[in-house]
Amino acid sequence: MAPPGTAARDRCRDDTPGEPQSRSGGTVSGTIEAMSTLLDATAARPRQARPARTPSRQPPLRTQLLVGAVAALRAAAFALLPLAVVVLVGWAGAGGDGGSSAGDALRVTVYAWLLGHGVDLSLAHGTLRLSPLGLTAFPLASLVVAATAAVRACGVRTPRQAGPVLGALTTAYAVLTTAAAVATRGSAATPSVAGAVLGGLVLAAVGGTVGALRVLRRRPRALPTMPREPGLVLAGAVGALATVLGAAGLLLAASLALHAPEAAASVRSLHPGPLGTLLLSGLSVLLLPNAVVFAAAYAVGPGFAVGAGTSVAPSGVVLGPLPDLPLLAALPSAGPAPTLSLLVLAGPALAGAVAGAVVARRAPAGLGPDRAAGLAALSGVGGGLVLGLLSLLAGGGAGDRTLAHVGPSAVQVGLAASGELALVAAAVAWLLVHRARSAGAAEPTSPA
Known part of the structure; x- marks a missing residue:
């Protein structure tokens, strides 16, 4: 066994000045010469350009x-x-x-x-x-x-x-x-x-x-x-429109449930048979979006018509002869509007509150109450105008007699919905932003 320190002395001896060694056993100068030769050979060959990576x-x-x-x-x-x-x-x-x-x-x-x-x-x-x-x-x-x-x-x-x-x-x-x-x-x-x-x-x-x-x-x-403020208006309008249509859908579902026996009787009066019943049910499903828009027009106030000289609105119901269709069985009877249906009048107020809350919650810290109220009012107007457009698309007529005019007035619905939603949305947004700023100003500052 070699005495301690022998390996270290050997390494020190290898590192002593003299001809330096490469790791492979050759000299460093030999390695440099080999690398120089390789570089010269590479430079002598024509360089082939690497194909550029082009985007799709x-x-x-x-x-x-x-x-x-x-x-x-x-x-x-x-x-x-x-x-x-x-x-x-x-x-x-x-x-x-x-x-x-x-x-x-x-x-x-x-x-x-x-x-x-x-x-x-x-x-x-x-x-x-x-x-x-x-x-x-x-x-x-x-x-x-x-x-x-x-x-x-x-x-x-x-x-x-x-x-x-x-x-x-x-x-x-x-x-x-x-x-x-x-x-x-x-x-x-x-x-x-x-x-x-x-x-x-x-x-x-x-x-x-x-x-x-x-x-x-x-x-x-x-x-x-999208800029911040138009984004606030769009978000508030979507929230308001979704709330109005949701409330209208609940009104329609409740009315259909209450008038289910009348709807079944109208189907039996047609004697459609099993296949005819299936097709009639399919037609009713296709008309459900129209019925939801009609219910939204009722909630906003103007209501809708189901024939010439008819009106279904919170102010009263005037009906004429109607065909035996399951969806029409959900209509209230002629006379004063049912008390239960008047609950849906809270839908536009709730929709305006949703629009105002959405604008206030997403508003940046530096946005004042007046500016927030203006943006919320614009979102209410936007939701009302879209509801008017949906009323235009959902209405129409079927023939020149009983159902010559069916659906709400797009102009009346658009104006009424825009006004109701804008007023409530502006008030709610102003209150929420003002309260948030007041709470922030009232917070005690920590001592330095």
Whole structure:
């Protein structure tokens, strides 16, 4: 065994001045010479440029337009398919009564699809101008899904890049609705061609925009940041509108529950059979969104009509002859409005309070009570105007006689809702912000 310190002395001896050694046993100078030779050889060879990493590019414009047009076809097909299944099942269950054929059933399918776009149908006994909002949900949802897939397939990263594909989708979809209206014109029903053009353009533009936003909101910095104050107004308006519609939905549900025996009796009076009962129930479900908007108009004050010279409002109920439909059984009897239904009048006040609370809670620290009240009032006006627009979409008419005018007045509902929501929202926001500032000023400061 070597005495202690021998290994250390050996290492020190290796590190003594002299010819330095490399780790591989060679000298350091030899290593430097080898590296120099390698560098010279590398410099002598022509350097091949490494391919630059390019960001994902969009396909050519022609491809984007084609993708948008195909997306429009997909949206129309996916919306028509469930409607065709329901209509064909009803036609088959009826055994083709009246000499109707499968082609006639498909024609009815197209009529229903066009009704979902707000297209008027001229019938033998009048014009059908009432579009079930539940029916509108089919093409709108199909357009959103198709637009989302098309925008994602084209690699869209900014709103401007989405222009070609959305333009092609909107144009192609409007062409489809127009062609459907022209192709199905006949003696039984005549769709409005102008309504088909307008309805196709509007619905495709809305669905396409929503689909594009679904993609762009997941891209970092793809969408501009909304300024703080417009964001407060938008949040308050959404809260107010949701509260009004929620209260209206509760009123409708309570009325349907109280009048369930009358609704069942109206169904039995039609003798529809099992399949007819199923189809009648489906029609009632499609009309439920319209009924919720009608109930919201009742809560706001103007109410709604279910025929010429009729009115269903908190001030009183005036009714005429009505068809036997389950949803109409939920209407109150003629005379003074039921006391229970008057509870829904608190809905607009609650909605305004929600709008004011949303604005006050999200307001920045430096926002004064007066400014908060102004923003809350704007949110109430916004919610009221949207409710007026929904009233316009939910109303209409069915024929030229009993149900020539159905639904609320969009102007009256919009004005009444805007005023009620704005006043309550402004008061609540002012109080909450003022209280918060007073509480902050009253807090004792800690000693230095």
